Amino acid sequence: MLARALPGAVIGLITAGLAVGAGELIAAWSGPQTAPAIAVGSAAIDLTPTPLKEFAVRNFGTGDKLVLLTGIYTTLAAIAVAAGILALRRLSIGVALVVLFGAVGAWAALSRPTSKTADVWPSILGGGVAAAAMALLVRSYQAWRGTESGGGAAESAASRLPVWARDRRGFLMLAAGTAGAAAATGFVGHKVVDQRYNVALKRSRVRIPAPATRAPAIPPGVHPNVAGLSEFITPNSGFYRVDTALVLPQVDPDAWTLRIRGMVDHPLELSFADLLARPLIEHDQTLSCVSNEVGGPYVGTARWIGASLADLLREAGVQRGADQLVGRSVDGMTIGTPIESVLDGRTGLLAVAMNGEPLPIAHGFPCRMLVPGFFGYVSATKWLVDLELTTFADYDPYWVERGWSKIAPVKTASRIDVPKPFARVPAGPVTVAGVAWATHRGVDAVEVRTDGGPWMLARLAVADTPDTWRQWTCDLALPPGLHKLEVRATDATGAVQPEQRADTFPDGATGWHSVVITTI
Known part of the structure; x- marks a missing residue:
């Protein structure tokens, strides 16, 4: 039994690897978020019930995304093994499972709020290449085994193959070549993504102007000298990160724009240079996540620099009746904040710097929103590209759609x-x-x-x-x-x-x- 199943399992795993590798290579042009596994994972996050999301954050912390991806790849491997075994018995069933994987990836890519039609190609083409490879490997294996046994399957399978692929050596060459192609496409895809989308170099060249309003010096005595006590200012490397992004959005600061629209008298659009040219404010703020359990780690304090959010809203002209400011991330995440809290005198910022350096990519580079007094899910949009003034009655942001409170002040x-x-x-x-x-x-x-x-x-x-x-x-x-x-x-x-x-x-x-x- 095992001897019969093992070749099919190997064929399934090799072709699944080719589907993923080819998809990642194509995603180097359509965007890393369109890679099949990432698209499926992102859709899974959106569809996961809130209690399960909280379970993942509580038990896996910031490693929840790694756990999710591991689960996706493990599930894919199991389906691939089953597809390969079934393909040796009936090729059409195995190929159908591979095609189904591509279709699920395409659907997942289109389900994203910022999706485009072209986002389906990594999954569709990856699935198509893998289906063709499975058919070729199965026929080569059947030709080899049929030839050895003298069975009628040999003639049928061999008729579709070149002569060299009809024996054991030919099958092993095809299997090794396909596995190599899977590894090569995945490797090249990652390299191209790094070159095309990684904004680390551009971030390193950003120079944040001196703030027009500096924060008071942190007074002596804010941090008792007790071993093991949290640092008063949390280092960027140790600052918590809780979000739904499976891959970190890579936003080019030279191409970044922020729109302010909706219930305003004068819609605005700013470039990153425009934002840096405004009078910047330096401000210390503790940020905490609503997913933080009692005594939990998802809280930290940083010294932020940014432009006044209230000033920008006043320039745009807030229309009567507007009570919700919806921040949109480049990946489609939406977060809603009470407009009155932005305009009541607190230091709400469009932050561009954190602890003396440009925002880390993981924390929203090039720009994020911060409004003191609220949990991050209603105040702290990362990778911000759009601000819409609307009403709480007319629009429910991402987390509110999933049952969280519309307004969530930080609790003592x-x-x-x-x-x-x-x-x-x-x-x-x-x-x-x-x-x-x-x-x-x-x-x-x-x-x-x-x-x-x-x-x-x-x-x-x-x-x-x-x-x-x-x-x-x-x-x-x-x-x-x-x-x-x-x-x-x-x-x-x-x-x-x-x-x-x-x-x-x-x-x-x-x-x-x-x-x-x-x-x-």
Whole structure:
């Protein structure tokens, strides 16, 4: 049984590899997002139910995309094995499965909000080439096996093949050549994509002008000297990334434009040079993701530079009745923000720099939107290319369509960084430290308690601005044993972080963060 199945499995895997490789080569001209596996993966993200999305973020973090792609390639491999085995019994069935793979890829490419008709070609041509290769390999194998056994299949299969492909040596040559073609097309496709679409070089040449409005110097004392406590300013390399992009959009700053349209008196269009020529503002802001669980890692603070979003909206002229600003990414993602929050005096930015350098590609280069006080899914469009003024009644952005709240202010939250969960530390004096944030409101107090006992006020580090997190420490005296440490924060409005646990869906998690440690 295995001896019969193995040749078919090998044929299936080789032809699937050729479909993927040929598709990636063609996608070097139509765009990396149109490659069959990427197109299918992107469609899968859009179709995945919200609870499953949250499960992936919770369990795989920023590696969720790698897990998805691994799953897609594993599924493709399984289908390819089945197609190859079936093709040896009935060629039309195996070829039909290969063609179906190409059709699914074409449908997935067309399902994207920014799709074009040409986006189907990587999947269609990749599937077509693979189907032809499968037919050739199956007939060569049947001719070889039929010749050895003297069966009637030999004459039928051999009649469609050149003489050299009718024996064992010819079949192995065809299989090796097809496998080589699969590897070569995939390799060349990746190389061409890097040359045509990678904007890293252009990003390295961008020079961000000195901001007209500089942020105040970060005051001494914002970061207690405690080993293991998060840095006050999160390095770009360590800043969290949660989005739906399987491949990072590569946006050429020289060709980038931003449209401001919809319910405005004077639609605007800006180039990247136009944006950099505006008076730039430097501002510190803590950004957090709605998918961040209590005590989770999806929060960070950076020093941003950008143009005033409010000034641009005023120049465009906001029409009466407009209450939602919809930001669109180059990949079609849509994010909706209350217009009143952009115009109420807070520092909303079209950011072009992060921590002293042009925006990293992973964080939205060349331009992203930031509005303090809201979770990123309603305020922080990356790879921004379009701003439309509309109403909440008329349009639901991407995440709202999937059941998330239309308006989601950041909730008052705190986290214990030190000690780590399940740490074993010496009994006696124990320093507990962490961070708390209530973006745009600020943090006025942090309290810590041990084993359900009375709350103790922690020492707050010096505050930077209400838009950034605040660090804290608390000294405890703990006897030997197992201990549960809990933390809660109070924001500048007097609201205390609630004890009741709530999931991240639909507008952010609540609850007190706790860690269990052992003192010895």
